[in-house]
Structure formats: structure tokens, C-alpha cells
Amino acid sequence: MDSGTRTATTPRPPADRYGRGSDASADRKLKIVGAVCAVLALGLIAWLGGSYLMRETKLRATVQGFEVVSESAIKVQLTVSKSKGVGGVCTVRAQAADGSVVGLSDVPVPAQGGGYDETVTLRTTARSTTAELLGCTPAK
Numbered sequence: 143m144d145s146g147t148r149t150a151t152t153p154r155p156p157a158d159r160y161g162r163g164s165d166a167s168a169d170r171k172l173k174i175v176g177a178v179c180a181v182l183a184l185g186l187i188a189w190l191g192g193s194y195l196m197r198e199t200k201l202r203a204t205v206q207g208f209e210v211v212s213e214s215a216i217k218v219q220l221t222v223s224k225s226k227g228v229g230g231v232c233t234v235r236a237q238a239a240d241g242s243v244v245g246l247s248d249v250p251v252p253a254q255g256g257g258y259d260e261t262v263t264l265r266t267t268a269r270s271t272t273a274e275l276l277g278c279t280p281a282k
Contacts, residue, residue, distance in 0.1 A: 200228045201251060201278035208273040214266050218273040222251050222258040229253030232278040234262060236270035244268045251278065 206219040216236045224230075229252050236245035245266035251258050264273065 200225055200280040201230050201232065203232045203251075203275055203278045205234070205273060205275045210270060211263065213269045216245065216264050216266060216270045216273055217261055218264060219261050220249060220259070220275070222260075222278065224251065224256065224258065226256050227253050228280050230278055230280040233276040234264065234273060235276055236264045236266050236273045238268050239271045242268075244270050245273075253281070 201222060201224045203220055203222040206221050208219065209217045211217055218234050218236075220232060220234060222232060229250070232249045232251055234247050234249060235243055238244045245264040247262060247264050249260060249262050264270070
């Protein structure tokens with residue numbers, strides 16, 4: 143056999159064996175739909191994240207300190223920063239050394255002003271060792 147007359151061809155499978163060949167317009171449409179879905183998903187994530195970060199809490203409070211006054215009382219210094227005209231209630235609790243709740247109080251926060259400082263005396267059922275803020279709820 144003469145090597146000069148031989149041509150190299152790649153064998154092709156039968157046309158009906160593997161279905162339709164690649165359809166360029168279908169591939170293009172699928173890419174466009176995928177890109178639109180990805181952009182929408184990223185936009186939704188950005189919007190949700192931004193709204194979470196930019197959300198302003200109407201009442202923000204901290205316990206500045208506390209002092210055990212007796213076996214049945216604890217003084218709690220509460221500082222609240224808030225928007226003007228927003229009032230509500232902050233809940234403070236006292237706990238014993240074993241972690242059990244020995245006192246609980248709802249402290250009203252007036253709507254006047256932009257801040258509020260209050261020293262509250264919680265009556266307890268046993269000696270408390272700590273006090274903590276559970277949270278604040280704005281008035282409706």
C-alpha cells in the first residue's frame with residue numbers, strides 16, 4: 143500500500159444513535175436564561191443583605207452595670223438609645239449563681255427624647271448574682 147494515497151478520516155457514529163446534534167440557538171437561550179437567573183438571585187441576596195444591615199433598631203439598650211443590694215433585690219442601670227418619639231418596654235432579668243431566674247421586670251421606656259437612662263431595682267426571690275437585658279420592644 144502506498145502511504146501517499148491514504149487519507150485520515152475520523153469515524154463518525156450513526157446520526158440517529160445519539161440524538162440531535164448541538165443546537166446553537168438552544169444553547170444560547172439556555173445561557174441567557176441562566177445568566178438572567180443568576181443576576182436576579184444576586185440582586186435578591188444583595189437586597190436582603192442590605193436591608194438587614196441598614197435596618198435601624200428603634201430601641202437599643204444595654205445594661206451599664208448592676209449592684210446586689212440585698213438577698214432580695216438588685217439594682218440595674220439601664221441605658222436606652224432610641225429614635226425620638228419611640229417608646230416601648232425593655233425586659234430585664236436577674237439570675238442566681240446556679241443560673242436560675244430569680245427576678246424579672248418590664249421597664250417602660252417613655253417616647254420623649256432620644257435616650258433614656260434608668261436605675262431599676264428588681265425584687266428577687268433569692269440572692270441574685272447577675273442581671274441581664276433580655277430585649278426591648280417598641281410600642282405599637
